[in-house]
Amino acid sequence: MPDIKQITQKIKQFRDERDWKQFHNHKDVALSLVLEATEVLEHFQWKSLAEVETHGAECKDEIADELADVAMFLFELADNLEIDLLAAIDVKMKKNALKYPIEKSKGKHTKYNKL
Ligand SMILES: [Mg+2]
Structure with a gap:
């Protein structure tokens, strides 16, 4: 299991291979982190507590993708800020x-x- 530093290196490599660092200032990475968090929320919007439980189990892979998006921007922002x-x-x-x-x-x- 890789640690956060190793994962962060992979994230930065992905970004840098595409020459996207020029777009990844602190504001836009923070904004992207929140936007991805809202994509997690979208999974549960308007659902009853019972529906939330069912949806969470049925759409686990899609929710995992969104949580990964949040985590990737979180790890990148922390790294960019040297935190x-x-x-x-x-x-x-x-x-x-x-x-x-x-x-x-x-x-x-x-x-x-x-x-
Ligand atoms: Mg997403």
Whole structure:
């Protein structure tokens, strides 16, 4: 199983072989990341919770494609900004643990500032 650095190298190779780096500024990569995330949302739009469950199982491959699109732009943007994504996730999870202490947040969906 390749790690994020190896995957990011493949993404950059794909981009650079096509001379697309000239289009991949931070704004447009961030925009593309969000656009791809909306393609994930489209799979579930207007469906009931029961339909969402069925659709998720029936269209797993198509949803996987969209999630991969999101991840590829995410990994590229992090790389372009020289952000170590795994380190950033680790730091953010520590911040989240402070914002959402288990004793206050367990079983609740309340935002941290309202706990
Ligand atoms: Mg897509």
